[in-house]
Amino acid sequence: MTNISVIIVAGGSGTRMGAAVPKQFLPLEEEKTILEATLRRFLAALPDSEIVVVLPAAETERWREICRQRNISETHRLCSGGATRFESVRNGIAALGPCDYIAVHDGVRPLVTERLIHTCVATAERYGTAVPAIRPADSFRRVDATTGKSRPVDRETLRAVQTPQVFRADLLRRAYKADYRPEFTDDASVVEANGEQVTLCEGERTNIKITSPADLLIARILRHAGDGKETDSL
Ligand SMILES: Nc1ccn([C@@H]2O[C@H](COP(=O)(O)OP(=O)(O)OP(=O)(O)O)[C@@H](O)[C@H]2O)c(=O)n1
Ligand SMILES: C[C@](O)(CO)[C@H](O)COP(=O)(O)O
Numbered sequence: 001m002t003n004i005s006v007i008i009v010a011g012g013s014g015t016r017m018g019a020a021v022p023k024q025f026l027p028l029e030e031e032k033t034i035l036e037a038t039l040r041r042f043l044a045a046l047p048d049s050e051i052v053v054v055l056p057a058a059e060t061e062r063w064r065e066i067c068r069q070r071n072i073s074e075t076h077r078l079c080s081g082g083a084t085r086f087e088s089v090r091n092g093i094a095a096l097g098p099c100d101y102i103a104v105h106d107g108v109r110p111l112v113t114e115r116l117i118h119t120c121v122a123t124a125e126r127y128g129t130a131v132p133a134i135r136p137a138d139s140f141r142r143v144d145a146t147t148g149k150s151r152p153v154d155r156e157t158l159r160a161v162q163t164p165q166v167f168r169a170d171l172l173r174r175a176y177k178a179d180y181r182p183e184f185t186d187d188a189s190v191v192e193a194n195g196e197q198v199t200l201c202e203g204e205r206t207n208i209k210i211t212s213p214a215d216l217l218i219a220r221i222l223r224h225a226g227d228g229k230e231t232d233s234l
Pocket of ligand 1: 011023024089
């Protein structure tokens with residue numbers, strides 16, 4: 001059976017959310033934080049997998065206390081993040097034991113479904129890499145930074161990329177030996193820069209990243225309405 005380890009990155013500070021605490025510690029429903037909801041989705045989908053949660057160094061004690069209260073301390077290990085998501089993932093990789101595949105997921109995508117996790121794992125088992133993505137619903141324009149003029153972009157050629165992104169462990173470990181570049185906004189871009197091809201699989205429209213207060217409101221409603229099921233029709 002495939003030996004897959006999971007890195008949940010929650011090392012950010014949530015600047016765009018503008019809350020008093022990093023957004024991963026905000027409640028999604030009642031006592032359950034966004035990060036706990038995310039963690040529980042992986043515990044349910046991959047019960048035998050090692051899970052490492054990456055946190056801002058200064059927030060470890062806050063999370064430990066939440067874990068004590070919620071009885072989830074024994075379900076995962078912790079490591080400290082860095083100044084960028086890239087650095088946080090790299091620290092997470094270093095904290096993992098031996099494994100065949102690694103899944104990297106944003107701690108602030110709590111509506112990820114077990115189905116999507118399994119789809120990504122199955123795609124990575126077949127192709128070595130798996131990157132969930134969806135067709136955008138909006139129209140897009142490219143803006144010229146010098147003139148300020150804009151031109152439409154053919155949205156048929158675009159996909160909005162999500163997590164979990166799953167990779168053969170050797171590919172991900174090798175790729176993360178690179179020096180940081182600003183265009184490394186996800187793990188696929190790091191792996192691809194190392195000369196590998198990445199395989200897209202179908203993401204889920206409800207698998208939103210909670211970035212701003214509006215996203216949190218939407219996530220709470222979706223959670224209430226469908227408990228994070230794929231609810232394309234909502
Ligand atoms: N140095 C960082 C930055 C981000 N992340 C994680 O990467 C995911 C996606 O990042 P984002 O939504 O940008 O989170 P923040 O960096 O916290 O948000 P902001 O950019 O608004 O500060 C989040 O789960 C976040 O905690 C991380 O582990 N380490
Ligand atoms: C990894 C990611 O969620 C894929 O869509 C996204 O790139 C993270 O971007 P952020 O600017 O760090 O939120």
